[in-house]
Amino acid sequence: MLRLLTLCLAVMALLSACGPVYETQYSLIPPNSAEGRLCVNQCQQNRNFCRQNCGLNQQACVNEARSRALYEYQSYVNRQxxxxxxxxxxxxxxxxxxxxxxxxxxxxxxxxxxxxxxxSCGGQVIARTVCTAFCDQEKPAPVPAAAPRLSPMTPGAAQSPVQSPAMSNNSGGYPAGASLCQPGMRVEVEWKGEWYPATVKDKPRKDGRCPIHYDDFGSEDDESVSLRRIRPR
Structure with a gap:
């Protein structure tokens, strides 16, 4: 009984020491145009094909692991x-x-x-971070600092235009990253929140995606990525 009580207390202490667990959830707002909706349908087909490949690769991995297990077991039996x-x-x-x-x-x-x-299709992807576990230990968000007061403009002074984020990195009006998608350009590519060194393989495709090769991985991991996932190295 004492051991059970000690174990329960240890588990409670461990759980109380855990911080909140977060995950990113996405809301997708489809494009308004008919062309954009057709593009989304193609994206869905590509995703289904990707999932099928994941399942096939997993099954091939399982089959290979079990075949190796039989081989190693038989070798073990022979030695014994x-x-x-x-x-x-x-x-x-x-x-x-x-x-x-x-x-x-x-x-x-x-x-x-x-x-x-x-x-590629012009839809909206809205990401938000939500707490999924131990949320009672979530720290309150800090109170934002008051915005600084702007002094009145001097009469006749020219006001500099405000650039949107997509226009701030280039002057041609292309999405950020378009100027980086040039063959041989050394860039970094975002994948699952991490940035990896890569090299551009070719000019942007018709759908606007950029073909790249990850420097630290084999050619089987080459892909065409959205321009927003590219930044200069």
């Missing part, structure tokens, strides 16, 4: 029999198919779909 030792392990002890998860692959399909939806 040769040394006249008891066989204490089973095939499941060598099975590592549990490592064949496809959550990262599915997440990549969803990220590509959002890029296609918002970057």
């Amino acid at each position: 029999q040769a040394e006249k030792k008891p066989i204490k392990k089973s095939v499941s002890d060598f099975d590592r198919s549990y490592s064949c998860g496809n959550s990262s692959c599915e997440a990549r399909c969803e990220a590509d779909y959002r890029d296609c939806f918002g970057g």
